[in-house]
Amino acid sequence: DAGVIQSPRHEVTEMGQEVTLRCKPISGHNSLFWYRQTMMRGLELLIYFNNNVPIDDSGMPEDRFSAKMPNASFSTLKIQPSEPRDSAVYFCASSPGDRSYSNQPQHFGDGTRLSIL
Amino acid sequence: SQQGEEDPQALSIQEGENATMNCSYKTSINNLQWYRQNSGRGLVHLILIRSNEREKHSGRLRVTLDTSKKSSSLLITASRAADTASYFCATEPMDSSYKLIFGSGTRLLVRP
Numbered sequence: 001d002a003g004v005i006q007s008p009r010h011e012v013t014e015m016g017q018e019v020t021l022r023c024k025p026i027s028g029h030n031s032l033f034w035y036r037q038t039m040m041r042g043l044e045l046l047i048y049f050n051n052n053v054p055i056d057d058s059g060m061p062e063d064r065f066s067a068k069m070p071n072a073s074f075s076t077l078k079i080q081p082s083e084p085r086d087s088a089v090y091f092c093a094s095s096p097g098d099r100s101y102s103n104q105p106q107h108f109g110d111g112t113r114l115s116i117l
Numbered sequence: 118s119q120q121g122e123e124d125p126q127a128l129s130i131q132e133g134e135n136a137t138m139n140c141s142y143k144t145s146i147n148n149l150q151w152y153r154q155n156s157g158r159g160l161v162h163l164i165l166i167r168s169n170e171r172e173k174h175s176g177r178l179r180v181t182l183d184t185s186k187k188s189s190s191l192l193i194t195a196s197r198a199a200d201t202a203s204y205f206c207a208t209e210p211m212d213s214s215y216k217l218i219f220g221s222g223t224r225l226l227v228r229p
Contacts, residue, residue, distance in 0.1 A: 056213075093159075105150060106160075
């Protein structure tokens, strides 16, 4: 079975440019998560979608970050304009659980390593 | 915010030895999960232990949970070089069943 697929795997761009990260969750999973991983702050939850609806975006750093899930098989995380401090590894994860159904593992993609120069 | 804190931060052992990692957390939980992350890859789910369970096994993995002390341990027996990775505990808070809060991880090196 295909796992969570993220693209691109690596992105290097200059400060001020728009960055779009993409994610295809595992088919049939109702929940989708975007995380950011840095050495200083570890793994942070940015946003959680359930059935394509954003439920918790309290982890989104600021208005420069936005995420969408137009359908059950695709999500994007956009940074506009990007800044050097956004450099990190961004992970997408999906899960068959939802808000009322816990005890489910999350399945992670291999991440996008983002470098903003 | 990080709820789970792993101990030690780094561990180096010889192949064949056992590796023990500990995790402490702060709030009431539905479950605690352990994940492995190899360099340059995503996290891989290893094992989930529910709040009403005290011990769970999966192959060479043994996880314990002590909710009174808000702590868990992961034991990897007969370690192999391929076990070299970072290991994270993650807790699902009782008041937000969708959310996992990850600890800072333990970097395990298994020397051949």
